[in-house]
Amino acid sequence: MITNVFQYLEASADRYPDKIAFADSEKSVSFGELREKAYAIADSIYEKCGEIKNEPVGVYMYKGVDCLIAFMGIVCSGNFYSPIDRHSPKARIDRIVDTLSPKAILCNDEPFEGKESICIDINKTERFDRGYRYYNDNIDTDPLYVLFTSGSTGQPKGVTISHRGVIDYAEWLYDTFAFDETTVFGNQAPFYFDNSILDIYSTLRNASTTYIIPERSFTFHKDLFAFLKDNKINTIFWVPSALVSVANSGILDREEVPKLDKILFCGEVMPNKQLNVWRRHYKDALFANLYGPTEITDVCTYFIVDREFADDEPLPIGFACKNTDIIVLNDKDEKVTAPKEKGELCVRGTCLSMGYFKDYEKTDKAFVQNPLNKFYHEMIYRTGDIVEYNEHGELMYLSRKDFQIKHQGHRIELGEIDTAGGSIEGVNTCCALYDDVNKHIVFFYVSDTDITDKGVYRELKNRVPGYMLPSKINRLEKMPLNINGKIDRVYLKELMKG
Amino acid sequence: MKEEITAFIQEINEYEDFEDDTDLFENGILDSLTLVLLINNIEERLGVFIPEEVVTLENFATVSKIAGMVSSLKGE
Numbered sequence: 001m002i003t004n005v006f007q008y009l010e011a012s013a014d015r016y017p018d019k020i021a022f023a024d025s026e027k028s029v030s031f032g033e034l035r036e037k038a039y040a041i042a043d044s045i046y047e048k049c050g051e052i053k054n055e056p057v058g059v060y061m062y063k064g065v066d067c068l069i070a071f072m073g074i075v076c077s078g079n080f081y082s083p084i085d086r087h088s089p090k091a092r093i094d095r096i097v098d099t100l101s102p103k104a105i106l107c108n109d110e111p112f113e114g115k116e117s118i119c120i121d122i123n124k125t126e127r128f129d130r131g132y133r134y135y136n137d138n139i140d141t142d143p144l145y146v147l148f149t150s151g152s153t154g155q156p157k158g159v160t161i162s163h164r165g166v167i168d169y170a171e172w173l174y175d176t177f178a179f180d181e182t183t184v185f186g187n188q189a190p191f192y193f194d195n196s197i198l199d200i201y202s203t204l205r206n207a208s209t210t211y212i213i214p215e216r217s218f219t220f221h222k223d224l225f226a227f228l229k230d231n232k233i234n235t236i237f238w239v240p241s242a243l244v245s246v247a248n249s250g251i252l253d254r255e256e257v258p259k260l261d262k263i264l265f266c267g268e269v270m271p272n273k274q275l276n277v278w279r280r281h282y283k284d285a286l287f288a289n290l291y292g293p294t295e296i297t298d299v300c301t302y303f304i305v306d307r308e309f310a311d312d313e314p315l316p317i318g319f320a321c322k323n324t325d326i327i328v329l330n331d332k333d334e335k336v337t338a339p340k341e342k343g344e345l346c347v348r349g350t351c352l353s354m355g356y357f358k359d360y361e362k363t364d365k366a367f368v369q370n371p372l373n374k375f376y377h378e379m380i381y382r383t384g385d386i387v388e389y390n391e392h393g394e395l396m397y398l399s400r401k402d403f404q405i406k407h408q409g410h411r412i413e414l415g416e417i418d419t420a421g422g423s424i425e426g427v428n429t430c431c432a433l434y435d436d437v438n439k440h441i442v443f444f445y446v447s448d449t450d451i452t453d454k455g456v457y458r459e460l461k462n463r464v465p466g467y468m469l470p471s472k473i474n475r476l477e478k479m480p481l482n483i484n485g486k487i488d489r490v491y492l493k494e495l496m497k498g
Numbered sequence: 499m500k501e502e503i504t505a506f507i508q509e510i511n512e513y514e515d516f517e518d519d520t521d522l523f524e525n526g527i528l529d530s531l532t533l534v535l536l537i538n539n540i541e542e543r544l545g546v547f548i549p550e551e552v553v554t555l556e557n558f559a560t561v562s563k564i565a566g567m568v569s570s571l572k573g574e
Contacts, residue, residue, distance in 0.1 A: 216523070216555055218530050219523065219528075219529060219530040219533055219555075220553055220554055220555055220558075221550075221553070222550050222551065222553060222554070223554070223555075241531075242530075245530045245531060245534065248534055249534060251550060254550055255550065408531065453512075453513060454513050454515070457513035457514070458513075461526075466526040466529075469526075471511070473513060
């Protein structure tokens with residue numbers, strides 16, 4: 001009975017001890033070594049922190065094989081992990097660590113400076129050989145990881161996911177895409193982004209291999225093609241921005257393309273214009289559009305691209321995954337089934353997260369009793385995504401209900417930028433908006449000091465990750481307000497159009 | 499040539515300060531999307547075709563390196 005993802009690793013390590021599980025451009029780890037190192041880390045956690053169970057442990061490392069070794073060590077110890085994005089500004093990292101309050105933080109080259117938590121260098125751990133499986137008495141509803149996503153009040157939200165959610169997902173992926181030991185994934189997703197769950201846990205479950213593609217290769221596509229070819233990668237699951245940037249660069253037309261069998265994507269809307277460029281070059285490959293927020297364990301609907309689409313047609317997000325139910329609710333909380341009727345996409349199933357770490361208030365707003373069920377306790381997750389069914393009965397994504405945006409594949413709450421901007425000395429009020437036409441963030445502010453647009457940009461850069469930085473900054477005499485006294489976003493949108 | 503490259507990058511991101519030898523990628527001044535814009539600008543406005551082989555981090559890391567590469571492509 002599978003109740004813990006570590007059992008996937010145990011089984012693959014028994015079957016293929018010497019096969020490479022994960023590799024980056026510097027090192028690789030086999031299934032056998034991964035298991036061995038995980039046990040050593042678990043021993044060290046136990047040595048340094050005492051008998052802890054179901055406690056948070058942070059991972060403070062740049063992306064690489066070491067992160068995955070750390071994740072498995074934490075899982076083996078019976079605790080749960082949370083990756084901390086080292087590229088984030090210090091202030092944001094501190095807020096995340098403050099919320100997480102980890103019992104220990106695992107690192108490799110550089111220790112974590114900050115709160116007094118125990119820092120463990122994973123390259124200095126040793127196996128004590130207790131012959132005890134720490135995770136043995138975990139149950140499948142115990143947490144596996146916490147991923148922090150942008151929060152509207154400026155405080156990132158820690159989405160907490162159980163073993164059960166990931167096992168449900170990995171089993172569905174296997175049934176649907178038939179990954180096996182011949183599958184070689186080319187990983188693009190950062191580990192703080194839940195798209196990486198597909199690569200990591202499919203590899204562990206099916207004894208596949210994952211190569212972590214250097215981030216720079218997504219800018220320099222010649223390197224990307226060389227990396228895919230050299231490592232015989234046959235399956236990719238990337239954010240659409242990465243596929244779009246390859247298509248736009250023209251390299252698919254100019255170079256011999258790497259051999260790929262399965263091309264999957266998720267994280268934002270995939271435009272058919274660029275997808276068609278890929279499809280022209282990969283006539284026999286399987287293309288699948290996956291959809292889902294972090295709160296439901298990465299993916300809850302999917303669409304296997306099985307017909308032609310014009311460049312300007314939208315791509316469906318398709319149908320619910322097996323063992324997941326999608327309910328579209330209109331603003332009266334009634335179920336929508338007819339085509340072309342708008343409603344909010346809500347999700348029911350094992351995939352549901354356990355909510356936001358230490359934030360019951362936000363959890364209770366998004367995870368609610370199913371309004372269609374009057375008989376027993378049953379949670380649904382309200383995604384905030386507005387969708388409709390098309391004439392084929394396929395789900396189509398339309399828009400957001402709130403101020404959340406997707407920018408270059410990143411999920412951003414504009415409120416997080418507002419909060420960061422509002423904290424800059426000299427900025428009285430501010431408002432961040434998304435320009436859908438030019439695909440960039442615009443920042444409006446009011447000040448009575450001599451702070452410049454450049455100065456505002458510099459301050460923002462110290463407060464938010466690079467992908468949240470505005471491309472346009474506009475200083476206003478005063479902030480326009482609507483009749484309710486709130487910032488008039490409609491008027492600002494007009495200003496944005498120029 | 500350096501002035502022209504600097505001007506193109508400033509058009510793409512008007513709020514960043516950088517010198518001729520600032521690492522443009524390390525400091526988040528350019529990324530995969532803006533690199534395509536820069537290359538288009540160089541090709542269209544300087545009349546130089548940038549072949550795939552030269553689009554590498556080594557050639558695009560700084561303003562000086564980009565300028566040097568474009569000059570040599572122009573045969574200057």
